[in-house]
Amino acid sequence: MSAMIKVILTEDHPLVVEGIKAMLDHQPDLTCMATCGSASALLGLLKTMQPDIILMDINLPDTSGIDLCKAVKQLYPAIGVLALSINNHPSVIRQMMDNGADGYLLKDAEKSEIIAAIKAVTKNNCFYSHSVTMTLRNADNHPLPSLTRREREVLELISDGFTNREIAEKLYVDITTVDSHRKNMLAKYNVKNTSALIKLAMINHLL
Incomplete structure (x- = not known):
């Protein structure tokens, strides 16, 4: 039997809380261990x-989910964060990605999509609902630049958890070359960190 997946719901609308909690508790391998309506309450629970x-809702009464996501990921990097929002604006989605979110769902997502997202993130994958993926693809009028063969090799190894030094050894290149490829990819796709780069590449099937 697989281990129970434990979820905390951070949301300040009682009806949404009630509906999602009931949905999670009806799943045999999921449990909503707690709910809270603010950033401060969540940080207290996580102790x-x-x-x-x-x-995590993005619109919270004391702090935005964007800032809360960053704080949680700095304090508890092993915990998966799934944004849950009515906001489908590309800049908000990208800010959540930059701050370490492992996925992004809209509140009108189907029950099956929410459950699939939770299970995907538990397995260290990222998950963006179909409508969010389409929003990001349509945000730019021009297609994303493609990866070079070497950039793809470097990014695949980064996504597998290898360090720059280990990648350099595997590809028989200098470590500064690996770092240069990484920085070039961050600039090419206008993202702030490697985590956001990997998520963007997965969403757009660049990997």
């Missing part, structure tokens, strides 16, 4: 609770 996933 004593260790969820696998946080379902």
Whole structure:
């Protein structure tokens, strides 16, 4: 039997909380271990609770989910964060990606999509709902630049968790060359960090 996936829901609308909690608790391998309606309440819970996933609203009464996501990922990098929002604006989605979110769902997502997202992130994959993916693709009027063969090799190894030094050894190149490829890709796709780069590449099937 697989281990129970523990979820904390951070959402300040009671009806949404009630609906999502009931949905999660009806799944045999999911449990909503706690709910909270603010950033401060979540940070308090995390001092004593260790969820696998946080379902996080972006519009919270005390702090934006964008800032809260960054704080949670700095303090508890192993916890998966799934944004749950009515906001489908590309800049907001990208800010969440830049701050370490592992996925982004709209509140009108189907039950099956929410469950699939939670399970995907638990397995260290990222998950963006279909409508979010389409929003990001349509945000630019021009197609994304493609990866060169060497950039693809470097990015695949980064996504597999290898360090720059290990990648250099595997590809028989200097470590500065690997770092140069990484920086070039960040600039090419206008993202702030490697995590956001990997997520963008996966969303757009560049990997």
